[in-house]
Amino acid sequence: MVQFKGFTDSETFTQLPDSFIYHLLAEIRDADELKVTLYAIWRIEHMDGPFRALAATDFNAGELGLDGDGIASGLEKAVQRGTLLASRHDADVFYFLNSPRGRASAEAFAKGGWQGDARPGSAPVERPNIFRLYEENIGPLTPLIADALKDAEGTYSEAWIVDAIELAIKNNKRNWKYCEAILKRWKEEGRAEKQNRRDDQKVSPGLERKIEQLRRRAS
Numbered sequence: 001m002v003q004f005k006g007f008t009d010s011e012t013f014t015q016l017p018d019s020f021i022y023h024l025l026a027e028i029r030d031a032d033e034l035k036v037t038l039y040a041i042w043r044i045e046h047m048d049g050p051f052r053a054l055a056a057t058d059f060n061a062g063e064l065g066l067d068g069d070g071i072a073s074g075l076e077k078a079v080q081r082g083t084l085l086a087s088r089h090d091a092d093v094f095y096f097l098n099s100p101r102g103r104a105s106a107e108a109f110a111k112g113g114w115q116g117d118a119r120p121g122s123a124p125v126e127r128p129n130i131f132r133l134y135e136e137n138i139g140p141l142t143p144l145i146a147d148a149l150k151d152a153e154g155t156y157s158e159a160w161i162v163d164a165i166e167l168a169i170k171n172n173k174r175n176w177k178y179c180e181a182i183l184k185r186w187k188e189e190g191r192a193e194k195q196n197r198r199d200d201q202k203v204s205p206g207l208e209r210k211i212e213q214l215r216r217r218a219s
Helices: 018-027 031-045 068-081 100-110 129-137 143-155 158-170 176-189 193-199 205-218
Strands: 084-089 092-097
Touching: 018 031, 031 068, 031 084, 031 092, 068 084, 068 092, 084 100, 092 100, 129 143, 129 158, 143 158, 143 176, 158 176
Parallel strands: none
Antiparallel strands: 084 092
């Protein structure tokens, strides 16, 4: 066994549905099924764009530690259990998470609704810095928050978003609405140094160090 060196503070973390821990973790006994299910959650969670599904060839044998038969067996059992949905259109088969979004997408794909968007072999997309900063300093990255952050990226500079998150930490207002209110005010009123001084509050040395780390990760 190769000794694992440990997780780092610079990597992203994938959210698991609560029902996976409460129910599936105890029920799944087959290692192939467990690996395939976890891999699907990770890959789909890191996908960008509206079409979030995997073809059988997207399951990386090297990363999973499985051969082709193991992947096929894991997929079959995950579909039988209902954690993954297999949707077919013509000769193409894609696997969707059995979630509200996944069920709607699987049904649309079967009817030919995603033909132009289905791209087998898509690599997992690393989340932008602000996604990681939000998760580490504000709270869980829900789909609604992820969409809000994407919208903010198109409206404000990354430096502004990072500074807004810093102010939320300083003022102990750890929620996106507070960050968004700061960004909107900066955009409407202009962001002068006088405003920055008004926004800033004295913070403890420990929090200052944390904010400085946040700045370095975003750079």
